[in-house]
Amino acid sequence: MFNVKNDFFLNSVGDLISATSVNNEHTILIVDDEINNLQLLKRTFRGKYNILTASNGLEGLETLKNNINDVSLIVSDHKMPIMEGTKFLEEANKIAPDVIKILLTGFSDVEIITDAVNKCNLFQYVLKPFNPEELQEAIRNGLNKFDLASSKSLILKDLKELFYKTIKSITSALDAKDPYTHGHSMRVTLYSIILAKELNAPNNQLESIETAGLLHDIGKIAIPESILCKPGKLTDDEFNVMKTHPINSERLIASIERLHAVSPGVKHHHERWDGKGYPDHLAGEDIPYSARIIAIADTYDAMTSTRSYRKALDHEVAIAEIEKCAGAQFDPVLAKKFVEIQDIIKAAKDNPEEYYLKYSTLYKEIS
Numbered sequence: 001m002f003n004v005k006n007d008f009f010l011n012s013v014g015d016l017i018s019a020t021s022v023n024n025e026h027t028i029l030i031v032d033d034e035i036n037n038l039q040l041l042k043r044t045f046r047g048k049y050n051i052l053t054a055s056n057g058l059e060g061l062e063t064l065k066n067n068i069n070d071v072s073l074i075v076s077d078h079k080m081p082i083m084e085g086t087k088f089l090e091e092a093n094k095i096a097p098d099v100i101k102i103l104l105t106g107f108s109d110v111e112i113i114t115d116a117v118n119k120c121n122l123f124q125y126v127l128k129p130f131n132p133e134e135l136q137e138a139i140r141n142g143l144n145k146f147d148l149a150s151s152k153s154l155i156l157k158d159l160k161e162l163f164y165k166t167i168k169s170i171t172s173a174l175d176a177k178d179p180y181t182h183g184h185s186m187r188v189t190l191y192s193i194i195l196a197k198e199l200n201a202p203n204n205q206l207e208s209i210e211t212a213g214l215l216h217d218i219g220k221i222a223i224p225e226s227i228l229c230k231p232g233k234l235t236d237d238e239f240n241v242m243k244t245h246p247i248n249s250e251r252l253i254a255s256i257e258r259l260h261a262v263s264p265g266v267k268h269h270h271e272r273w274d275g276k277g278y279p280d281h282l283a284g285e286d287i288p289y290s291a292r293i294i295a296i297a298d299t300y301d302a303m304t305s306t307r308s309y310r311k312a313l314d315h316e317v318a319i320a321e322i323e324k325c326a327g328a329q330f331d332p333v334l335a336k337k338f339v340e341i342q343d344i345i346k347a348a349k350d351n352p353e354e355y356y357l358k359y360s361t362l363y364k365e366i367s
């Protein structure tokens with residue numbers, strides 16, 4: 001319950017708040033069981049803030065859910081029937097962790113609420129009877145914090161979007177060099193992230209594998225088109241030039257700090273489990289995990305895509321080949337899993353755009 005004595009007092013609080021508010025586009029949810037207090041506060045703040053009110057915790061949660069994208073700050077009384085303020089704010093925090101929460105409480109309740117502070121993610125409590133300036137400052141500071149966090153997350157989202165779109169553009173530019181490999185990088189990435197997800201890889205690893213997948217062949221930009229797009233078999237010399245592309249890929253991304261974590265997956269995607277791959281002849285688990293995943297996805301896509309020198313192989317033929325090469329070319333555990341989830345892989349092959357959006361970690365972060 002607000003310790004509100006009269007309209008004059010309320011107008012003073014309202015004036016103080018509006019005079020120092022960050023802007024008038026914030027929505028504040030006030031929860032108090034004293035209906036008269038709520039109505040008076042609503043009148044006072046009208047035109048200064050968007051005010052939502054609720055007379056108990058349950059109603060407050062419902063109002064919050066219905067206005068989840070609008071509410072910046074909650075002011076709640078503590079002593080209320082049905083649900084105490086701390087419990088209400090604890091539940092509110094599960095729905096809206098970023099919304100600022102202020103609790104009004106009597107001096108005798110301070111110890112009781114101390115335990116609840118963390119659960120509530122409480123920004124501040126204000127003792128009753130409260131000093132108007134203290135409440136005003138709490139709201140002002142709370143809204144400042146809310147605005148700062150919002151702009152930070154918007155900037156972060158913008159940066160992630162820029163990162164994602166830049167990588168996709170670079171990848172598309174590479175795929176455009178050779179019509180026969182059009183969409184190759186995206187599909188290899190898609191099969192890689194499906195396999196990694198089915199292996200329960202954590203989110204940061206999924207993000208890293210996705211980025212490495214998109215960039216794994218970027219070094220082919222430096223390969224002459226006469227070799228890259230040659231319709232027939234490559235000579236030994238031409239193949240040696242072609243084999244430089246994983247190192248070229250790694251060099252191209254070396255200057256970008258944000259991409260350091262994906263370098264191993266890019267550099268080693270042509271290593272083989274038996275040590276007969278390139279560039280470093282790594283074997284077994286010395287080959288980075290992401291590179292072992294990309295190697296399987298890369299080979300599957302190469303087999304199931306039409307090339308200048310042969311038609312695409314059927315899905316079943318490609319899967320049989322992966323199974324056959326498990327333990328020689330590929331990590332046997334990963335290859336076995338790839339074969340197990342072949343129905344998902346086939347569905348993704350037939351509808352890559354849809355499946356990419358479904359499985360992409362990078363895309364989810366910006367959508």
Ligand SMILES: [Fe+2]
Nearest residue numbers: 216217269270
């Ligand atoms: Fe490659």
